[in-house]
Amino acid sequence: MTRPIEQLDVDLHALMANIAADTLHAAAARSNSPSDRIAYALDEWLVQHPEAPVSTNADYPGWTPTTTAPKEAS
Numbered sequence: 562m563t564r565p566i567e568q569l570d571v572d573l574h575a576l577m578a579n580i581a582a583d584t585l586h587a588a589a590a591r592s593n594s595p596s597d598r599i600a601y602a603l604d605e606w607l608v609q610h611p612e613a614p615v616s617t618n619a620d621y622p623g624w625t626p627t628t629t630a631p632k633e634a635s
Contacts, residue, residue: 581608 582605589601607613618624 578608578611581605 585601585605585608589598589605592598592601607615
């Protein structure tokens with residue numbers, strides 16, 4: 562029995578997110594770096610949860626891209 566194409570279609574954004582998550586999961590599995598595995602896992606989770614709150618510039622008042630850590634006294 563065949564089904565109409567409309568029943569087989571998936572949302573393009575959902576498909577792309579699934580492919581990205583699978584790719585990130587595979588990359589984490591191949592990595593020998595513990596920090597890379599953590600980063601891949603976080604990225605995978607964020608791809609699967611696009612509604613998750615992320616930080617914005619308002620979360621860091623006074624910060625600019627040129628802001629650096631204070632210099633240590635010599």
